[in-house]
Amino acid sequence: MLDWWGDILMEYYAGSEGCGTTLINSAEWRRKPGSVGRATTGVLHIVDDEGRELPAGETGRIYFENGGAFSYLNDPAKTREAMNERGWATYGDIGHVDEDGYLFLSDRRADLILSGGVNVYPQEIENALLAHPAVEEVAVVGVPHEDFGEQPLAVxxxxxxxxxxxxLAHAIVAQAAPSLSKVKWPQRLVFQHDLPRLETGKLLRRVLKERFRDEPLAGYDVRVPASSF
Incomplete structure (x- = not known):
């Protein structure tokens, strides 16, 4: 897009809650591809599941300190969930910052797949599957698994x-598997004509999660033997 429009684009990360903002210009993005910039409102913190602040390069939940107060209408419980004990606020997203303070998004906390006690982020799997030349779009969701709690299913x-x-289903997963740890390998793959989206183009991942929660064995069994690599 930058090659098409030139270095005139700005990208920001924020939310309607207004608890924090990051911003990146075109020149910065060329140096930090994939980043959504540095904080312009609030102070960025990355925090693990135990509430400990993480160093640069480690992935956790994104919080903003002193970014602005907010509350959800008639929903004090949801407001409390968006805050930690230090008063920092989160949009519910997962990511990391680099040594220069640039933020990189990984996923939504609500989209996290917990498989065998391991946090699995769908975006990482989706990026690996998209590398196959036959794939136009892909979405990964967690479906119930008797032993591991959840397992990744790719649409x-x-x-x-x-x-x-x-x-083809096996070939798509096989080419992605070497770049993923074994727990992140999709166990099932479903082909669809399209993915559910809003008019704005935003993926309706919850629609897929609700459908395949009741159909965890849909599609093809694409488990890849470890001996393949």
């Missing part, structure tokens, strides 16, 4: 001219 939209098959 894939193929590029025009590609035909869904078990062989």
């Amino acid at each position: 894939v939209v193929l590029k025009a001219g590609e035909q869904p098959s078990g062989e």
